Amino acid sequence: MGVTNDGSGNSVESAGTAGVLPEYVYTQVQARFTGLEASGKLRLLDVAQTLDLELRGDWVRAINTTTGEALPRIAPVRLGAALVWAQGAWSARLDASHAKAQTEVPVGQFWRATPIR
C-alpha cells in the first residue's frame, strides 16, 4: 500500500500493484454560519395537575465563503413539540420531533443512505 497515486488508483510505492491508501485530508476554509433558534413553553393547565406545551425549532445555514458551497455535516431544519403533564410526584411526557432531510450538502457528501455512485 502507499499514499502516492500513480494516476490509476494504485500507489507508486507498491509499483502499481496495490491500491492507494484512502486519506482523511482536513483543510480549513472561510465559513459563514447563519441561523435561527426558538423555543417556548405554554402552560395549558394549571390546577392540581399541570400541562405544558413545549415548542422548539432551529435552522442553520453554513456556507464555505470561498466556494459558495454548503459545508458538510450541518444539522438540518428541526422542529419539535412536547406535551408535559405533572401531578404531584408523577410526571409524563410525549415528545415529537421532525428533522427535514438535509439536502444542502457539498459535492461529494452523501445525503441518502445509499450513495449514488
Next chain:
Amino acid sequence: MNASVTYQQKAGQTSLLWYARADNLGDALAYPVTSILTQTAPGRAPLPGRSLKVGVQLAF
C-alpha cells in the same frame, strides 16, 4: 416520537427518580447527517430504532 413517565421519590437525603421511557415509537429509520459515519459507512450507522428503557436515577 418519544414518551416517558417519571415518579419522584424522596428517602431521607436521597432523591430517587424512577423512569420509564420509550424512544422512537414509530421505529423510524433515519441517519445522522452530522456524523462522519453516515459518509464513511453509508447505510450502516442509523439512529436507534424503537427502544424501551426503565431505571432509577439517585441523587445523594
